[in-house]
Structures are given as C-alpha cells and as structure tokens.
Amino acid sequence: MLKKSNLILVTLGISLFAFVPNCKKGAATATLASDAASRVYVAPGEKDEVYAFLSGGFSGQMSVYGIPSARLFKIIPVFSVFPENGYGFDEETKDMLKTTHGYVPWDDSHHVEASMTDGKQDGRWVFLNANNTPRLARIDLKSFETKEILEIPNTAGNHASPFATENTEYLMAATRFSVPIPQASVAVDSFSKGGFKGTISMVKVDKNTGRLSIELQVLVPGFDYDLSRCGKKKSHDWCFFSSYNSEQAHKMLEVGASKKDKDFILAFNWVRAKECKDQGKAYNFGGEYVNNFREENKPAVSTKLSGVKMLNPKDCPGMMYYMPTPKSPHGTDVDSTGEYIVGGGKLASVIPVHSFSKMIEVKDKKEHHSTEIEGIPVLKYESTLAGEVQKPCLGPLHTEFDGQGYAYTSCFVSSEVVKWKLGTWEVVQHLPAYYSVGHLSIVGGSSTEPYGKYLIAMNKITKDRYLPVGMELPQSAQLYDISSGKAELLSDFPTVGEPHYSQMIPAKLLMDKTAKLYPLEENKHPYATKNENEARIVRLGSTIHIYMTAIRSHFKPDIIEARTGETLYFHVTNLEQDYDIPHGFAIGGAPNMTNLLIMPGETRTFKWVAPKPGVYPFYCTDFCSALHQEMQQYIRVSP
Numbered sequence: 195m196l197k198k199s200n201l202i203l204v205t206l207g208i209s210l211f212a213f214v215p216n217c218k219k220g221a222a223t224a225t226l227a228s229d230a231a232s233r234v235y236v237a238p239g240e241k242d243e244v245y246a247f248l249s250g251g252f253s254g255q256m257s258v259y260g261i262p263s264a265r266l267f268k269i270i271p272v273f274s275v276f277p278e279n280g281y282g283f284d285e286e287t288k289d290m291l292k293t294t295h296g297y298v299p300w301d302d303s304h305h306v307e308a309s310m311t312d313g314k315q316d317g318r319w320v321f322l323n324a325n326n327t328p329r330l331a332r333i334d335l336k337s338f339e340t341k342e343i344l345e346i347p348n349t350a351g352n353h354a355s356p357f358a359t360e361n362t363e364y365l366m367a368a369t370r371f372s373v374p375i376p377q378a379s380v381a382v383d384s385f386s387k388g389g390f391k392g393t394i395s396m397v398k399v400d401k402n403t404g405r406l407s408i409e410l411q412v413l414v415p416g417f418d419y420d421l422s423r424c425g426k427k428k429s430h431d432w433c434f435f436s437s438y439n440s441e442q443a444h445k446m447l448e449v450g451a452s453k454k455d456k457d458f459i460l461a462f463n464w465v466r467a468k469e470c471k472d473q474g475k476a477y478n479f480g481g482e483y484v485n486n487f488r489e490e491n492k493p494a495v496s497t498k499l500s501g502v503k504m505l506n507p508k509d510c511p512g513m514m515y516y517m518p519t520p521k522s523p524h525g526t527d528v529d530s531t532g533e534y535i536v537g538g539g540k541l542a543s544v545i546p547v548h549s550f551s552k553m554i555e556v557k558d559k560k561e562h563h564s565t566e567i568e569g570i571p572v573l574k575y576e577s578t579l580a581g582e583v584q585k586p587c588l589g590p591l592h593t594e595f596d597g598q599g600y601a602y603t604s605c606f607v608s609s610e611v612v613k614w615k616l617g618t619w620e621v622v623q624h625l626p627a628y629y630s631v632g633h634l635s636i637v638g639g640s641s642t643e644p645y646g647k648y649l650i651a652m653n654k655i656t657k658d659r660y661l662p663v664g665m666e667l668p669q670s671a672q673l674y675d676i677s678s679g680k681a682e683l684l685s686d687f688p689t690v691g692e693p694h695y696s697q698m699i700p701a702k703l704l705m706d707k708t709a710k711l712y713p714l715e716e717n718k719h720p721y722a723t724k725n726e727n728e729a730r731i732v733r734l735g736s737t738i739h740i741y742m743t744a745i746r747s748h749f750k751p752d753i754i755e756a757r758t759g760e761t762l763y764f765h766v767t768n769l770e771q772d773y774d775i776p777h778g779f780a781i782g783g784a785p786n787m788t789n790l791l792i793m794p795g796e797t798r799t800f801k802w803v804a805p806k807p808g809v810y811p812f813y814c815t816d817f818c819s820a821l822h823q824e825m826q827q828y829i830r831v832s833p
Contacts, residue, residue: 221612224625224674227682233675234685236263241705244637244648246698247306247320248671250274253691254301256322256333261637261648261698264673264687272331272340273301273324279791281340285763285799289496290486293327293345302326304353304694305421309399313360313426313530313642317703319404321356321365328352330365330397332404337709341488344406347481347502348375349393354422356397360430360642364409364464367395368435372416372442376480385444388568390416393504394435396464406485410471412505412514415568416442417458418451421525421592424464426532426642429550431465434535436523452541456518456575459526459537461553463513470510471503479504491712491719491796508569515557516567518575519546525592525633529601530642534580534616536593536601545590545603547619549580581619586612591632592695594639596646596676602639604631604651611651611674613681625681627672629655635696636676645700647677652693653686660688669693710773712795719797721765726750738762744777744792744814745769747821754829756804762829763799764812770794778815781829789815804831 227233236242242260250256254274258267275282275291282291282299291299301324309319322331328346333339346352351370358365369392374380380389391413398409417437424433440457443450470476481502488494507514517535519526525538528550535548553573556562562577589607596602600622603612611625611634631651638645656670668688674681714724723729723741729750732739736759743750744766756762768777771794779790784802792798813826 221621222623222680224623224681224683227675227684230682230684234262234264234673236260236265241701243701244698245701245704246635246650246696247308248652248689248693248696249303249306249322250690251304251669251692251694252302254303254324255691256303256306256320257690257693258338259687261650262673262684264671264685266690268338269690270333270338270340272322272333273303273329273343275299275788277788280788280798280800283786283788284790285801286493287488289494290340290343290488292484292486292496293329294347294482294484294498295327298327300326301329305356306695306697307356307358307365308641308697308699309362309404310358310641311361315638315641315699315703317699317707320697321358323352323355323367325351325353325370328367330356330367330406332406334404335704336707337490342404342406343486344397344408345483345485346395346397346408347483348411348479348504349373349395354419354435355395357422357424357433358399359424359433359464360426362399362401365397365399365406366422366424366433366435366464367397368419368422369393369414370418370420372418375413382444385416386442388416388442390442392416392419394419394460394462396467405487408483408502410467410476410505411479411502412462412467412507414460414507414514415570419460420523423526423528423640425528425550426530429528429532431463432550433462433464434526434528435460435462436519436526436537438522438524452522454521456520457523457539458516458572459519459523459535459548460570461515461517461557466513467505467510470505470513475509476503476505491717493719493799506569512558514570515553516570516572517548517553517578518564518572519548520544527593527595527640529595529616530597530644532642536603538591538593538603540589540591540606542590543585545583545586545593545614547580547582548578552580553578581617583612583614583619583621586614586621587624592634594634594636594649595644596636596639597644598646602634602636602649602676604634606630606632606654611649613676623681625651625674625683627651627653628659628670628686629653629657633693633695635698637698637700640697647675648698649674649676649681650696650698652689652696654692656688659686711771712793714769714771714795717767717795717797719767721763721799722797723765723767725769736760740764742766743769744779744825746775746819747814747825749812749814749825749827752827754827755832756829757832758804758807760804762802762804764802765797765799766790766792767797768792768794775818776816777818777825779812780815781812782810791816804829807831807833
C-alpha cells in the first residue's frame with residue numbers, strides 16, 4: 195500500500211503526464227552526436243576551452259573541470275576540511291572555518307556565482323554559499339583559493355545565495371528555513387501564526403579588494419526562500435527570489451506546503467532598499483557573526499562582529515512586491531535582456547514567464563493588487579505574466595539562456611532539459627538526461643552576454659551509468675553542445691560530491707591571469723624563512739618554533755629535539771621559485787593534523803604536541819625530485 199506522501203506524488207505524476215507532448219509529433223529530441231568522441235577529445239598538450247566550477251553539495255567544496263574534456267583539474271577546499279593539502283587543519287587556514295557556533299569543519303555548498311562587470315563575467319572571483327551554517331565564500335581566481343568567508347546572521351538555511359547584482363555590487367542571501375528572528379525557544383506551531391520570519395541580506399562586495407560586509411538585512415514573511423537571480427540591464431535595480439510554503443506549514447511539508455495553486459516570486463528593489471537605509475529608515479538589530487579573511491600567504495584572521503541594520507518592508511514602500519507563480523517554485527531566472535523572469539514550479543504544469551516591464555507598469559496600481567502580506571503588495575498573476583510554456587515537462591526547476599533567444603529548463607521528474615523559444619513560449623527540443631536532472635549551466639548563461647556553446651546538466655541519480663561501486667554511486671553531469679540549431683549530447687561524467695549548480699567561464703578569461711608561485715621577496719608571513727641561513731629553532735618555555743625551509747631535496751633544520759608534552763610549531767617555507775614544485779610535510783602518527791602541501795614561496799604551519807618518548811620521522815609527501823625519498827628527517831622526543 196502506498197504511503198500518503200507517495201500517493202500524492204504518483205497522482206501528481208499521472209495528472210501532469212497528460213500535459214507532456216509526444217516528442218514524435220512536436221519538438222525534436224537531442225541524441226548522442228555521431229562524432230561525440232572527437233568533439234570532447236582534447237589532445238595531449240592541448241587545453242580545454244572552458245572552466246567549469248561546480249559546487250560540491252554535501253562535500254562542502256568546489257570542483258574545477260575542463261570542458262569539453264570533463265577532466266577534473268582541482269578541488270578547491272571552501273567550507274570543509276581537506277586532508278589532501280591540510281586546509282582547515284593548519285594554523286594558516288583553520289580560522290577560515292570559525293563561526294559563532296565554534297569551529298565548523300563541514301558545510302553543504304550549493305550555488306556558484308561568478309563576479310561580473312556590466313553584467314559580463316570578469317574573471318576576478320567566484321562565490322559559493324554554505325547552506326547549513328549560513329555563510330558566503332569568496333574564491334580568488336588568480337590563485338584558485340578561498341580568501342574570505344562571511345557568516346550571515348539572523349537567518350537559517352542560506353540557500354537563495356550568493357547571487358550577484360550586475361556589477362557585483364552586492365551578493366544576495368535569503369532565508370530558506372524560516373525561524374524566530376531574533377532566535378528564541380518558541381512553539382514550532384507558531385510558524386503558522388506568523389511567529390517565524392525570514393531575511394533578505396545584502397552583502398556588499400568591495401569593488402577593488404572583493405572584501406565582504408553586510409550592508410543591510412530586510413525582514414520578510416516566514417516563507418521558504420529557495421533561489422534567487424538578480425536583474426540585468428533594464429531590471430538592474432532588482433533581484434528576484436523564489437519562495438515556497440506560503441501555506442506556512444510546519445509538519446509534513448511535502449503535503450502541507452503543496453496545497454496552494456501558486457506561491458510567490460519576491461521582487462526586491464535593492465537600490466530602493468539602500469535609499470531607505472541611507473534615509474535612516476533601517477534600525478539597529480542584533481545578530482553575531484564572524485568574518486574570516488586570509489590575506490595572500492598569511493594566516494587567516496577571524497573577526498567577530500555584532501549587529502546589523504534591519505529594514506521592515508512597511509517602512510520602505512516601493513521596495514518589495516510578491517508575484518504569484520505556480521507551484522512550489524524552485525528556480526527564478528532572468529534572461530540576458532533583463533525582461534523575462536522565469537519561474538520553475540516543481541509541481542507546475544507550465545513554465546511561467548513574468549514580464550519585468552509589465553511588473554513596473556502595474557506594481558503601484560491598486561487594481562493590480564490582490565492583497566498585501568506584511569506590508570508587501572501581492573500583484574495579480576495575470577498582471578505580470580508575459581506568457582506560459584505549455585506542456586513542457588514534469589518538474590521544471592531551473593532555467594538558463596543561450597543569448598540566441600532560447601531558454602533551457604531542467605526537469606527533475608521527467609529527467610530532461612527542455613529548450614524553448616523566448617517570446618513564443620514554444621518547446622523546440624527535448625534533451626534527455628539520466629537521471630533526475632537538478633540544475634543546469636550554460637557558459638555565461640546567467641550573464642548579459644552568454645557565450646553559449648556548452649550546456650551541463652547536473653543529475654541527482656545515476657543508477658546504471660557507470661561501473662557499480664557499492665551502494666553509494668557518484669553523481670553525474672552530462673555535456674551537450676548547443677552551438678548549432680539542434681542540441682546534441684556529447685558525454686557524461688561522474689562528479690565530486692553532489693553538485694547543485696555551476697558557473698562556466700571561458701578559459702581565455704582566466705588562464706593567463708592565474709598565479710604560478712608566491713614570490714619569496716613578497717612573502718610577508720610572520721614566520722617566513724626566506725633562505726636556509728635563517729632556518730632555526732626558537733624555544734619559548736614549553737613551546738618550540740621551528741623556522742624550517744624546504745627545497746629539493748631536504749629540510750633545514752633537520753634533526754629536532756623535544757620533550758614529551760612540548761608544543762612544536764613547524765613553520766615551513768617552500769624556497770622553490772619554480773612553477774609546480776610544491777613540497778609536502780607530515781609527521782608520523784601525528785593526531786589531529788594532516789598533511790600540508792606548501793606551494794613555491796609559501797609558508798604554512800604544522801602544530802604538533804610531542805607524544806611519548808621516541809623517534810618520529812617527518813618527510814615530504816609530494817614527489818618533488820629524483821631524491822624525493824631522501825627528503826626525510828627525525829624528531830627525537832625525550833622524557
């Protein structure tokens with residue numbers, strides 16, 4: 195016998211199935227390209243056309259692939275510890291994972307956003323959200339390293355982030371799990387009585403340094419804010435947030451949050467919000483949070499902050515409007531012209547497209563308002579509607595654009611991507627995906643000038659796509675060529691973690707800007723040792739600082755003497771000034787500390803408390819020369 199929740203989904207599937215067109219009679223179906231192998235093959239010594247930055251989902255990291263080869267180049271550690279290179283363990287990076295909850299060595303990373311200038315990708319930074327413990331991270335695309343993490347207070351479930359305004363003036367972040375604000379122990383059933391709230395956070399990005407700060411938070415009704423996308427060109431001043439559970443259900447949300455025919459897209463004028471703040475309409479509000487920043491080749495500094503400016507929508511008319519949209523929307527996406535706002539109703543039988551121009555025309559006309567929610571006018575559905583894509587698929591989620599007048603929407607239930615025409619709303623092609631596609635990504639597809647050519651569908655279930663490896667199967671992505679009139683499948687490839695979203699950036703924007711080493715003369719680390727003559731051991735009571743150098747193929751100092759219980763800090767500077775010559779450092783049996791990888795010209799610190807008496811080896815873990823095996827020495831621990 196089916197459970198009630200499963201029965202609802204089956205019934206939904208049956209009812210929606212009638213809306214799915216017969217592909218043989220209508221739109222074309224994407225097939226595997228006959229020359230797919232040659233189109234994804236990148237010959238030895240040649241380079242890929244595109245970088246793809248994929249979120250890691252439950253891994254908490256970001257992975258970097260080359261497209262079209264789908265080769266994995268790098269995992270960038272962000273919100274989770276990374277034993278491969280020591281991120282989150284060593285003295286330089288452990289403070290990157292500090293929060294007001296303490297040291298949090300894991301998170302759930304969903305969405306990647308590339309920095310933009312005039313709505314175009316500029317190759318400076320990519321940003322990543324942490325969903326579990328609300329945070330935003332900034333990754334420098336010169337070094338491909340995490341440079342800053344900012345915690346977001348007065349929120350829970352930082353899912354609708356970190357979506358950027360057209361010139362990366364701000365990153366937007368919104369509450370997925372509505373909670374009491376400020377936090378308090380209240381009955382959960384007070385949710386349905388308005389006792390839970392959400393916030394929209396405007397995180398300012400310094401245009402020169404990229405440093406992050408909270409400009410403003412806006413208190414909003416307690417719905418679940420799911421995804422966001424900011425406007426472009428004519429809609430530059432606005433950002434749009436999907437929301438579900440307008441029912442404010444607090445039990446069995448798969449039933450309780452699926453009752454209404456429509457939920458909302460929140461239209462938010464961030465320029466107006468800034469005006470109201472500058473006019474003194476925002477008030478001081480509590481909330482503790484931390485900002486973790488690592489300057490190049492220096493230890494991270496964690497700063498605890500307190501208090502934000504909070505704005506109530508009723509105190510800032512013209513700032514926010516709700517646009518009804520069907521049903522339980524996941525994505526909200528804005529096309530490259532800034533005119534069309536596309537909803538992705540998970541339970542909808544259509545893909546709704548809202549018109550920015552219509553919204554502006556009617557937003558302050560009472561006859562186009564159906565009601566008001568906590569000071570936010572609710573516009574009538576028909577008043578902002580540009581059109582509906584009829585009978586597209588089952589479970590539409592997220593849309594990207596190719597800049598040629600076409601949109602592509604991922605469909606979870608029917609496991610496909612549908613291509614449709616902006617303006618006519620006609621489905622022109624079905625792109626099968628295996629299985630259950632979530633988000634998708636087009637090169638530059640969220641910018642004002644998409645580069646097109648490639649589309650990646652990120653799939654949630656793989657089942658029979660790869661060799662079985664036990665119960666846990668890899669997530670997968672599929673690569674399509676969309677450069678001609680008909681999209682074609684090129685390949686699929688397993689991915690790291692569970693990618694939710696990706697940003698693809700043309701290689702030409704990045705490859706000539708990437709750093710190859712840290713110049714020793716610019717190393718400002720407080721414990722740097724820039725030549726072997728400066729290598730030394732400094733004792734301060736029961737603490738020992740070892741100013742160590744590493745170069746092919748030895749360490750200096752080499753023999754270390756310590757006593758049980760003493761704390762040793764190995765400050766290791768890699769003296770190499772050649773590209774791609776890192777050194778590793780590890781101590782046999784060291785607890786609570788992993789391997790370090792130290793880049794050319796970099797200084798990193800390994801903390802070790804001397805255990806019971808004995809002789810303990812340390813060695814280089816990264817093969818660096820013909821005498822790599824000889825790059826080893828000993829620590830003698832005496833009673």
